[in-house]
Amino acid sequence: xxxxxxxxxxxxxxxxxxxxxxxxxxxxxxxxxxxxxxxxxxxxxxxxxxxxxxxxxxxxxxxxxxxxxxxxxxxxxxxxxxxxxxxxxxxxxxxxxxxxxxxxxxxxxxxxxxxxxxxxxxxxxxxxxxxxxxxxxxxxxxxxxxxxxxxxxxxxxxxxxxxxxxxxxxxxxxxxxxxxxxxxxxxxxxxxxxxxxxxxxxxxxxxxxxxxxxxxxxxxxxxxxxxxxxxxxxxxxxxx
Numbered sequence: 001x002x003x004x005x006x007x008x009x010x011x012x013x014x015x016x017x018x019x020x021x022x023x024x025x026x027x028x029x030x031x032x033x034x035x036x037x038x039x040x041x042x043x044x045x046x047x048x049x050x051x052x053x054x055x056x057x058x059x060x061x062x063x064x065x066x067x068x069x070x071x072x073x074x075x076x077x078x079x080x081x082x083x084x085x086x087x088x089x090x091x092x093x094x095x096x097x098x099x100x101x102x103x104x105x106x107x108x109x110x111x112x113x114x115x116x117x118x119x120x121x122x123x124x125x126x127x128x129x130x131x132x133x134x135x136x137x138x139x140x141x142x143x144x145x146x147x148x149x150x151x152x153x154x155x156x157x158x159x160x161x162x163x164x165x166x167x168x169x170x171x172x173x174x175x176x177x178x179x180x181x182x183x184x185x186x187x188x189x190x191x192x193x194x195x196x197x198x199x200x201x202x203x204x205x206x207x208x209x210x211x212x213x214x215x216x217x218x219x220x221x222x223x224x225x226x227x228x229x230x231x232x233x234x235x236x237x238x239x240x
Contacts, residue, residue, distance in 0.1 A: 004211050011214055018219055020189070022230045026162045027065040028073045030147050030169035030176050032058050032130055035077075035116055035123030036200060037170065043116040043123050045109055046170060050198035054170070057196035059129040061168055061223045067233035071160060072136045075147040077117050077175075078124050087114050088143060106200045145178035154186060164189040166226055168196035172209035180217050190218025193226055 034041050037051045045051070065072050079088040090096045095113045104111045117123045124140070132138050141151045148154055157165070165183050167176050167190065176197050183190045192213045199206035214220040221229075 004207065005215075007215050014219065015221075018189075018191075018229065020164050020191070020229045022068050022070050024161055024163040025166060025230065026071040026073055026157055026160065026164070027061060027166045027168070028075060028147060028153070028179070029058065029062065029130065030075050030167060030179055031077050031142070031171075032074065032127055032169040033076050033117070033123060034125045034127065035121075037127055038122075041122045044111045044113075044200055045106060046198045046200045047109075054196055054198045055127060055129065057193065057223050058127065058168055061166070061193055061196050061226065062130050064223070064227040064233075065166070065230070066133060066135060068227070068230045069234050070166075070230060071162070072131075072133070073139065073153065073156065074126050074130070074132055074136060075139045075142050075151065075153060075169075075179075076124055076126065077142045078119050078140045079117055079143065080119050085114075087116075087118060089113050089116060092144070107202050109200075111200070145175050146182045147175065147179040148182040148186075149178075157188070162188070164191065166191045166193060168193040168223075170198060171201060171205075172197040172199040173201060173205040173212075174199075174209075177209045177212060180213050184217045191226060192218065192220045193223050194220045195222050 035043050036046055037055055039045060039048050039051060062072050081087055099113050126132055137156060139151050139153055143150050165188050167179055169176055180190050180192060194210055210220050
């Protein structure tokens, strides 16, 4: 694989330009559900070592955000069962072709599109360490790659005066990246938590996704730096 172009000087300069107001920030957890991150039930699993790493970072991010009064939003892909072709996911021609060709999107691991995150299945459950807590918001109408497409995420963010979104979850190069593009197109400040994302498609596409965000769309930072930039925990974080 060709090494990424060195843009470290640009990224360092951009870091100095980043200012985040916790009152106008939302943490958006994209598909941080059991369907990707619980090896016991996952239908589109990331690598086990990635799942372990990401789960720890996601929990740290969610806890830290709540402690600072920052809104946490869970966006979960959920598909209805339909008479034909059996699930809403399979109406997409590429996904239907992958299933027809009996191919797996997860290198070296089995996966299923038609059986992924069906309504009412364990796969659609949010990871237990992430809640949801009473102050969180949950959106379950995501059907495709962007957390904005077909959901009320934009309405929710605008209602709360959000100007910055911190994105984390699965997959770095598809749902997180597509959501980053859509946030950018809405003139939101985009931050991706680099240690709280992973890709079931392979490490090469994980790296691609992070590079694409950092060099084109927003900031890629570790969870601890994100929380530092959001300030100190408040004595009593506001409820919803």
